Amino acid sequence: MSTILECRALKKRYGTKEALCGVDLTLETGRIVGLLGPNGSGKTTLIKLACGLLTPSGGEIRIDGKKPSPETNAVVSYLPERIALPLWMTAQQAMDFYGNFYADFRRDAAEDMVERLRLERTQTIRAMSKGTREKLQLILTMARAAKLYLLDEPLGGVDPASRDYILRTILTGYREDATVLFSTHLIADVEAVLDEAVFLREGGVLLHERVDAIREERGKSVDQLFRELFAY
Amino acid sequence: MLVKLMKHEFHATGRVSLPLCGVMLALSVVAGMALRFYEAIPRAVGWIGTLYGGSVFAVAVGVFAVLMQHFKRNLLGDEGYLMRALPVSIHELLLSKLFVALIWYVAAAALIVLSVFLVGALSGEFRDVSFGDLWDALRQLFSYRDARDWVVLLLGVVGALALVTLLFYADFTLSQSFRKHRLLYHVMAAVIFILLLRLTGSLNALIGRMAERGADVIGGADGPTAIYVTGGMPWLGLAELYVSAAALYVLTWAALKYRPNLE
Numbered sequence: 001m002s003t004i005l006e007c008r009a010l011k012k013r014y015g016t017k018e019a020l021c022g023v024d025l026t027l028e029t030g031r032i033v034g035l036l037g038p039n040g041s042g043k044t045t046l047i048k049l050a051c052g053l054l055t056p057s058g059g060e061i062r063i064d065g066k067k068p069s070p071e072t073n074a075v076v077s078y079l080p081e082r083i084a085l086p087l088w089m090t091a092q093q094a095m096d097f098y099g100n101f102y103a104d105f106r107r108d109a110a111e112d113m114v115e116r117l118r119l120e121r122t123q124t125i126r127a128m129s130k131g132t133r134e135k136l137q138l139i140l141t142m143a144r145a146a147k148l149y150l151l152d153e154p155l156g157g158v159d160p161a162s163r164d165y166i167l168r169t170i171l172t173g174y175r176e177d178a179t180v181l182f183s184t185h186l187i188a189d190v191e192a193v194l195d196e197a198v199f200l201r202e203g204g205v206l207l208h209e210r211v212d213a214i215r216e217e218r219g220k221s222v223d224q225l226f227r228e229l230f231a232y
Numbered sequence: 233m234l235v236k237l238m239k240h241e242f243h244a245t246g247r248v249s250l251p252l253c254g255v256m257l258a259l260s261v262v263a264g265m266a267l268r269f270y271e272a273i274p275r276a277v278g279w280i281g282t283l284y285g286g287s288v289f290a291v292a293v294g295v296f297a298v299l300m301q302h303f304k305r306n307l308l309g310d311e312g313y314l315m316r317a318l319p320v321s322i323h324e325l326l327l328s329k330l331f332v333a334l335i336w337y338v339a340a341a342a343l344i345v346l347s348v349f350l351v352g353a354l355s356g357e358f359r360d361v362s363f364g365d366l367w368d369a370l371r372q373l374f375s376y377r378d379a380r381d382w383v384v385l386l387l388g389v390v391g392a393l394a395l396v397t398l399l400f401y402a403d404f405t406l407s408q409s410f411r412k413h414r415l416l417y418h419v420m421a422a423v424i425f426i427l428l429l430r431l432t433g434s435l436n437a438l439i440g441r442m443a444e445r446g447a448d449v450i451g452g453a454d455g456p457t458a459i460y461v462t463g464g465m466p467w468l469g470l471a472e473l474y475v476s477a478a479a480l481y482v483l484t485w486a487a488l489k490y491r492p493n494l495e
Contacts, residue, residue, distance in 0.1 A: 051317050055490055074319035084313035088247055100236050101318050
């Protein structure tokens with residue numbers, strides 16, 4: 001196993017507010033990692049830094065040994081927390097777009113997922129419901145054979161019935177040597193698929209542990225541990 | 233990747249701009265035909281003429297507005313999360329937008345000229361125009377100045393269009409990079425840019441006057457003409473135009489790279 005994501009003393013400030021304050025984190029290849037924490041703990045900031053949407057205020061972040069750049073974007077598949085697809089596009093055009101720009105886009109896998117989730121290829125994104133838009137965006141993200149998947153709240157607006165399918169898609173749809181890092185509040189739903197959990201609090205890593213260890217050594221579920229760590 | 237990005241830009245902006253141009257051309261045909269019946273139905277022809285005039289205005293303003301709105305939404309709005317995560321550099325993103333904008337300006341101008349020509353031809357107003365004479369007049373126009381003057385003119389038009397486009401890009405991007413009071417920064421950036429451009433324009437004029445005086449002293453009455461013909465003054469103006477455009481480009485690029493602040 002090798003390192004796919006590495007943060008060293010990573011800092012990010014927005015004006016006077018420190019969103020990340022010296023994060024040290026290393027993720028190996030072939031893992032499914034949950035990025036967990038309450039609102040404002042720095043989950044989205046960390047993901048945005050990893051795909052070059054933000055520049056660090058201090059420290060460094062490396063993807064596959066390189067600083068975030070167009071080169072690393074080619075191996076990172078990013079799912080933003082909001083709908084970023086142009087609303088005028090149809091599902092078909094969105095797949096064409098991904099196929100054009102990403103060499104690792106698997107058109108057949110995307111078509112298959114579109115079929116299974118019963119999305120209309122010719123419907124514009126503007127005409128889709130919020131949940132359907134999120135499904136399409138997730139399909140496009142997971143249909144890439146990337147080395148690192150960064151999923152920011154992938155299950156937020158999706159109905160519980162589709163959630164299982166999407167989790168299965170996340171589990172089965174990616175390369176075995178790839179790493180999936182996703183932030184979510186729906187810990188109970190994702191717990192079964194996680195290999196590791198990273199707990200963030202106030203811009204720092206509070207805990208980074210294997211899920212097996214949390215269960216066996218602490219005798220708790222990830223959800224229970226989360227509630228304990230972040231109890232008010 | 234630049235070509236792929238440009239294709240995407242054409243697709244995204246053409247959705248609105250192409251129908252606008254289509255409507256203008258269709259109205260020019262209708263207006264041209266209607267003008268033949270002006271004496272019989274003057275009021276109706278007047279309305280058609282107004283509609284056609286409105287469509288020309290809509291193309292001139294609409295094409296520009298679509299390009300600017302697309303820039304904002306595509307790089308600074310929600311779509312920025314998609315575009316900025318692509319395996320392309322910020323230079324490629326910016327240049328694709330700039331090149332496509334320049335092509336659209338030229339295409340819109342050409343279509344407006346074509347539509348005027350259509351109105352004239354279909355209304356019968358060109359009945360007495362000899363195309364041989366028109367061609368001769370054009371040839372005369374082109375032979376009046378040498379090739380270098382036309383190159384200067386072409387570069388000047390392209391540079392000016394690029395400058396205006398980049399002025400808006402820089403203004404949008406810089407004001408967006410602030411979290412609060414964006415409208416205030418928006419206005420401030422616009423005022424500062426315009427003042428700087430006026431300043432460089434004044435400097436250019438000053439240098440020009442000094443050069444004219446120098447030439448007057450050196451070459452007598454033929455001095456300024458001599459400078460113009462040898463290309464001294466226009467090249468200075470062009471240099472000013474392109475340096476200003478380059479400065480705005482670098483500002484936009486730096487704001488996108490170092491102060492990205494997506495909505």
